[in-house]
Amino acid sequence: xxxxxxxxxxxxxxxxxxxQHQVKSLYAFGSSVTDYFDEKRSDIDLLVEIDEADxxxxxxxxxxxxxxxxxxxxxxxxxxxxxxxxxxxxxxxIDKKMVLLFNEDMEWLEAASxxxxxxxxxxxxxxxxxxxxxxxxxxxxxx
Numbered sequence: 069x070x071x072x073x074x075x076x077x078x079x080x081x082x083x084x085x086x087x088q089h090q091v092k093s094l095y096a097f098g099s100s101v102t103d104y105f106d107e108k109r110s111d112i113d114l115l116v117e118i119d120e121a122d123x124x125x126x127x128x129x130x131x132x133x134x135x136x137x138x139x140x141x142x143x144x145x146x147x148x149x150x151x152x153x154x155x156x157x158x159x160x161x162i163d164k165k166m167v168l169l170f171n172e173d174m175e176w177l178e179a180a181s182x183x184x185x186x187x188x189x190x191x192x193x194x195x196x197x198x199x200x201x202x203x204x205x206x207x208x209x210x211x
Contacts, residue, residue, distance in 0.1 A: 071100040071112060074141065075169060085140060086170045089133040092119040095166040111144040115162060
């Protein structure tokens with residue numbers, strides 16, 4: 069999956085951008101998480117939740133994060149929020165195929181990755197830490 073590989077290669081930069089913009093959770097969906105991704109034409113579809121109560125501040129963070137994601141990926145990014153998705157069919161499609169890229173728990177996972185006491189969580193084939201039957205920064209199994 070192209071998007072996951074690109075993030076994994078620049079993980080610190082990606083995590084810093086998410087933290088700076090108070091991202092609570094970030095998911096990818098659409099062609100960027102499938103084999104249909106076209107390097108020349110495809111955009112990146114993201115679903116974001118920002119942890120900011122003030123609507124004006126949240127709007128500013130969203131706009132700046134959108135710009136930063138387009139620079140990071142070097143292509144057009146469609147950035148959606150839960151409240152912007154009004155079509156139930158689109159919502160169902162996103163929910164079915166979305167892939168977690170960031171959440172607040174990654175702070176804990178980053179610390180755990182450096183602590184040998186948590187090696188039992190490590191997936192040696194992927195060099196990532198998994199929780200339950202999902203994983204961070206790795207393609208999730210389709211339901």
